[in-house]
Amino acid sequence: MKDDFSVARVTAEHKGAYRVKNERGDFYATITGAWMFRASSREDYPALGDWVAITELGNERAVIEKIIPRKTIIKRKRARADEVQVIAANVDVAFVVESVDRDYNLNRFERYFALARDGGIQPAIVLNKTDLISSEERDEKTAEIKHRFPDVDVILTSTVNDEGLSALRNYIEKGKTYCFLGSSGVGKSTLINKLLGKDTIKTERISTATGKGKHVTTARQMYFLENGSSTSLTAGGIVIDNPGMREVGMADTGEGVDDFFGEITALAAQCKYVDCTHMREPGCAVRAAVQSGALDEAQYSNYLNLKKEAAYYEMNKSEKREKDRQFGKFIKRAKDELKRIGRGNL
Numbered sequence: 001m002k003d004d005f006s007v008a009r010v011t012a013e014h015k016g017a018y019r020v021k022n023e024r025g026d027f028y029a030t031i032t033g034a035w036m037f038r039a040s041s042r043e044d045y046p047a048l049g050d051w052v053a054i055t056e057l058g059n060e061r062a063v064i065e066k067i068i069p070r071k072t073i074i075k076r077k078r079a080r081a082d083e084v085q086v087i088a089a090n091v092d093v094a095f096v097v098e099s100v101d102r103d104y105n106l107n108r109f110e111r112y113f114a115l116a117r118d119g120g121i122q123p124a125i126v127l128n129k130t131d132l133i134s135s136e137e138r139d140e141k142t143a144e145i146k147h148r149f150p151d152v153d154v155i156l157t158s159t160v161n162d163e164g165l166s167a168l169r170n171y172i173e174k175g176k177t178y179c180f181l182g183s184s185g186v187g188k189s190t191l192i193n194k195l196l197g198k199d200t201i202k203t204e205r206i207s208t209a210t211g212k213g214k215h216v217t218t219a220r221q222m223y224f225l226e227n228g229s230s231t232s233l234t235a236g237g238i239v240i241d242n243p244g245m246r247e248v249g250m251a252d253t254g255e256g257v258d259d260f261f262g263e264i265t266a267l268a269a270q271c272k273y274v275d276c277t278h279m280r281e282p283g284c285a286v287r288a289a290v291q292s293g294a295l296d297e298a299q300y301s302n303y304l305n306l307k308k309e310a311a312y313y314e315m316n317k318s319e320k321r322e323k324d325r326q327f328g329k330f331i332k333r334a335k336d337e338l339k340r341i342g343r344g345n346l
Helices: 033-038 106-118 135-148 165-171 188-196 254-260 262-268 285-292 297-341
Strands: 006-014 017-022 025-030 051-058 061-067 073-077 084-089 093-099 122-128 154-156 177-181 221-224 238-241
Touching: 006 025, 017 051, 017 061, 025 051, 073 106, 084 177, 093 106, 106 122, 106 135, 106 297, 122 135, 135 154, 154 165, 165 188, 177 188, 188 238, 254 297, 262 285, 262 297, 285 297
Parallel strands: 025 061, 093 122, 093 177, 122 154, 177 238
Antiparallel strands: 006 017, 006 051, 006 221, 017 025, 051 061, 073 084, 221 238
């Protein structure tokens, strides 16, 4: 790497451009046309949280030269497309945020957990807007979550009465990066505003007519908490806000599903058939555990759905690779044919 390169971190994504930050300040950065030409998928482009090598051009502008290998990554299949969308890179913890009033769903938690685990990221639960339910309902939901996800940390919060905000702030360690994930309207941006101590991120109320949240956050953005200096990349905790996700599509996350559903994966090793689908085969240890009550039926059902979805994406990706390979062979044959007959005869 050249001596005139410097290392920076991608702190925001915009259409065709990025904000990057290093110890000398913030820069508006772009990538080269050659990079765009070489890129074969969205994963080849810089993403929020990436560490990158840049050339500083002056006037707060820079060119991104290279992505430093990612430590962790969180990605999903884009809605109504077979393309992978990188949400963030080099994240330590993914806060999966749901609200108790309209968004609470254990299966959705598992979808986010599978995405996080597949990218090497530790998930944690933030159950928000607890001021909207009684203490009895809150205790009931907490017990339900702990029963389903005994190994996942849970933080109950309310931005109305500030319940749990100290616990959330204390959970965030200096020098680590935390990504907030969840549907629109669950309160991700409001929680981050509380952590920042000011209304940095625009927020709006939930529609009373539809009960649905709006995509107020339109771009992924990184924020540095006040326990660090405004120019340091490591002194304080770092949080990432994301636009709300109406769909959480499984990309190539088969390993993440197996990792998070470790109990089912261990049972699967005891099945009679190596290629057991855990649906109707005789000698299936997973179905036997469901029937005996040792394994939660809802968890089992969600596991099957996520595995099918991940397998479907992988099959489509393999088919696309084969089509690309066949097209490449066609182009080679066409070039050979043109050489044989001579271009001048056409």
